Amino acid sequence: MTATTVADIVVDGLARATTPRIFTVERASSVVAVSQAVERRRLPIVSADSGAAATLMAAVTGELADAPGAVILAAAADARAGLRYASASRAPLIAMVERSVGAEAASLVKGVVEAEPMSAAHWIAHAVQLAMRDPRGPVVVRVARDAATEAALPVRTSLRPAVAPPSSAALDDAARLLVSAVRPVLVVGLECRTGDAGGWLRPFVETLPAPTLTTLKGKGVLPDPHPLAFGLVSSAVGRSLLERADLVVTVGVDAVELRSRPWPITTPLLHLGRTSHADALGAKVELIGDIALTLEELAPRLRARSRADWDVAELDRLKRSATARARSEPSRESRILHIARELMPAGTIATVGLVAHVDAAAAAWPAVAPNELLIDAELPDFASAAAVASALHHADRQVICVTSTPALDAIERLACSIVTVSLGPVAASRSGVATVTARDEATLRVALDWFVRQKGPALVDASSIED
Numbered sequence: 001m002t003a004t005t006v007a008d009i010v011v012d013g014l015a016r017a018t019t020p021r022i023f024t025v026e027r028a029s030s031v032v033a034v035s036q037a038v039e040r041r042r043l044p045i046v047s048a049d050s051g052a053a054a055t056l057m058a059a060v061t062g063e064l065a066d067a068p069g070a071v072i073l074a075a076a077a078d079a080r081a082g083l084r085y086a087s088a089s090r091a092p093l094i095a096m097v098e099r100s101v102g103a104e105a106a107s108l109v110k111g112v113v114e115a116e117p118m119s120a121a122h123w124i125a126h127a128v129q130l131a132m133r134d135p136r137g138p139v140v141v142r143v144a145r146d147a148a149t150e151a152a153l154p155v156r157t158s159l160r161p162a163v164a165p166p167s168s169a170a171l172d173d174a175a176r177l178l179v180s181a182v183r184p185v186l187v188v189g190l191e192c193r194t195g196d197a198g199g200w201l202r203p204f205v206e207t208l209p210a211p212t213l214t215t216l217k218g219k220g221v222l223p224d225p226h227p228l229a230f231g232l233v234s235s236a237v238g239r240s241l242l243e244r245a246d247l248v249v250t251v252g253v254d255a256v257e258l259r260s261r262p263w264p265i266t267t268p269l270l271h272l273g274r275t276s277h278a279d280a281l282g283a284k285v286e287l288i289g290d291i292a293l294t295l296e297e298l299a300p301r302l303r304a305r306s307r308a309d310w311d312v313a314e315l316d317r318l319k320r321s322a323t324a325r326a327r328s329e330p331s332r333e334s335r336i337l338h339i340a341r342e343l344m345p346a347g348t349i350a351t352v353g354l355v356a357h358v359d360a361a362a363a364a365w366p367a368v369a370p371n372e373l374l375i376d377a378e379l380p381d382f383a384s385a386a387a388v389a390s391a392l393h394h395a396d397r398q399v400i401c402v403t404s405t406p407a408l409d410a411i412e413r414l415a416c417s418i419v420t421v422s423l424g425p426v427a428a429s430r431s432g433v434a435t436v437t438a439r440d441e442a443t444l445r446v447a448l449d450w451f452v453r454q455k456g457p458a459l460v461d462a463s464s465i466e467d
Contacts, residue, residue, distance in 0.1 A: 003151040006120045007037035010143060012154065013124030014070050014094060015041050017132075020061060020393065022046070023054040024072040031098045033148035034072050046392065048385070049409045051075075055082020056385035059091040059138070064371055064393045066194040068092045068131045076105035076140050081379055083108040086138040089217065090190055090254055092131040093138040098148075101140050112140045116147055121155035133161040134191070134274040135254060163274060166287040166294055173285045175301035177270050181247035182309040184210040185263075187233050190217035191252030191274050193370040196292035197221070201251065204295050209308055210249070211315060213238045215257040216358070216375060220367030227315075230322060232359055233262055237322040242267070252291050255280035326363035332467040333357065333402060336421055337364035339441060340400050343448045348398040349374065349390045353383030354405055355423070361402075380405040384420070391416035398452060408433055411457045419451045419458045426461040437461040 011034065014022070021044035024035060038045045048054035055071050059082050062069030069092065073079055076097045086093040087108055101112045111130050113123040127139045178184065186205060192198055198221045205212050205228050212222050213233040222229045230237050242248065242263040249270045255277040263269070271283035272294050278286055287294050327338065333355045340350070341364070350365050352375040365373045374390065376382040383403035388410050391399045398417060404424040411418050412432040421444075426435070434451065438444035438460050451458035 004154050005033065005037065005149050006115050006117055006152045007031070007033040007143060007148040008040065009120040009152045009154055010034065010096065010115050010124045010141060011037040011041045011043065013121065013128060014068065015043055017128045017160075018065070018067040019043070019070045019094070020065050020067065022070045022072060023048055023058045023061075025049070025051055025054050025078070031072050031074070031096060031143050031145070031148060033145070034096055034143055038072075046388075046414070047410075048388075049407065050381070051078025052081040052379075053381045053385045053407065053410065055079035055093070055095065056085055056379065056381055057389040058082065058095075059086035059089065059093045060374060060386045060389035061393055062086070062092040062131075062136075063089065063193070063374075064390065068094045068128055070094045070096065072096045075099040076101045076109075080105060080108065081381065083138045085376065085379060085382070088256055090134075090136045090256070091138070092136045094127055094131055095138060095140045096143055097140060098143060098145055101142060105140065109138045109140050112142065114142045114144070117150045117152045120152045129161045134163075135256075163290045165289045166297070170285065170287050171294075171297050171301060174270055174272070174287050175298060177247060177268065177285055178208070178249070178298070178302055179305045183245050184208055184247040184249055184308060185241050185245040186210050186212040187248060187250045187253055188212060188214045188218040188221050189250065189253030189257050189273075190215065191254065192218055192221040192291060193252075195290070197252060197295070198370060200292045200295035202226070204298070207299070207302060208305070209310070211241050211310065211318075213241065215253060216362055217257060218252065218370075219362060220370045220372045221252075223368040224366040225368065227319065230319060231326075231363060233258070234359055235322065235363070236325070237318050238262065240318070250281060250283070253277070253281070322363075326360075329357070329360045329364060331355075331357045331360050332462070332465055333423060334360045334364040335441065336402055336423075336444065336462060336465070337361055339445055340402075340421070340448055341365055343445065344400060344452060345398055348372070348400060349394065351375070351383045351386040351390060351399065351401045351403075353377070353386075353403045354380055355402070381407060384408070384411065387411070387418045387420070388414065388416055391418050406459065408457070408459065416457055417455045419448065419460065421460045421462050423462060425463045426459065430459075433457045433459050435459045435461065437464065439464045441465065
């Protein structure tokens with residue numbers, strides 16, 4: 001009987017944490033023993049073209065799966081861009097590396113642990129808990145080459161961190177604020193993307209009732225077509241609502257999502273979330289715990305609340321104004337996303353990267369569920385990597401990737417059903433990717449309609465469409 005190795009223990013911990021697949025680099029000398037352990041555990045293993053791309057795919061998988069994403073690399077330095085993204089996006093991620101971790105990479109993660117024969121089970125459980133504990137983020141697990149194949153003792157340990165519920169006193173304080181508010185405004189953030197939070201949020205919004213804004217990561221938790229959904233917190237409509245609110249309620253908002261407080265400093269703030277942000281957000285009352293449970297506990301305490309004093313006709317005008325403003329946005333990426341949204345089936349996921357007008361691009365893609373829009377303005381590899389991660393995790397859904405820097409190797413190799421729209425010139429055609437040049441919006445419509453019906457990987461060169 002083959003002995004259980006350190007690598008087996010590490011991989012088993014990830015499997016029990018419901019990590020759906022593990023990413024690595026095709027041509028890298030990554031941790032061979034760990035890769036072999038992944039194959040023995042029959043977890044899917046996906047090869048990317050660079051450490052940055054593999055880590056980004058793993059981080060996005062962590063966001064989509066509500067479980068740790070995982071990547072195998074030779075060195076943490078190969079993963080810096082992905083680690084930085086995971087940290088800023090609060091994406092749970094386990095990066096397994098062979099070599100020692102340098103100071104720069106260590107500064108980007110929540111922790112670094114070393115899997116050794118006597119304690120491998122303990123440390124992989126600790127790493128998973130740390131990655132999943134709020135605020136979520138990346139953790140590096142070093143599996144040294146010599147240690148990876150040594151025999152280790154399997155020990156079953158708890159993997160998911162427990163979240164304590166808010167106290168009755170805090171719930172009562174929050175209810176008093178909500179009952180007395182006349183013009184409340186909700187701001188929804190990234191912590192609402194997973195679990196049951198979205199299911200409880202809609203009745204909570206309608207009970208108050210309150211106009212609701214979102215961060216980029218919170219988009220789609222309350223479906224954009226909902227009458228009380230008013231777009232991004234950073235929009236002109238959002239600023240107008242926040243200026244007139246007598247109570248701001250942040251639900252699942254992380255301080256990293258806001259450049260500054262977009263509401264007047266004198267407006268009282270109630271924060272509901274899994275993590276305290278009292279200093280950064282300036283909350284008068286905080287309810288820290290599972291968001292769905294918190295909303296459920298608040299519901300019976302709001303029976304004494306009278307209806308809000310928002311002018312329904314005025315809210316309707318603001319809603320229509322926001323929709324019209326989004327439709328008239330002249331940027332090329334916004335126009336492309338509007339056309340794609342019209343032609344793509346329900347549930348399509350859009351990944352967008354390296355665009356100049358992030359908020360305008362986000363407004364151009366109405367979302368009806370969380371994670372239907374994944375967008376980043378800084379990382380060249382993001383849009384293509386996020387598209388691959390989305391296509392693998394949601395194999396039954398269409399994915400569209402809009403980017404200035406398309407990376408097609410992995411898309412072609414995996415034959416993902418991804419339509420890539422390139423805003424920049426395309427270097428050369430590929431035998432495994434159907435390619436069309438769209439010289440104007442009319443030919444773009446024809447190309448997108450054709451590719452959606454055909455399925456499979458496709459590329460539209462939209463660099464000739466005027467900006």
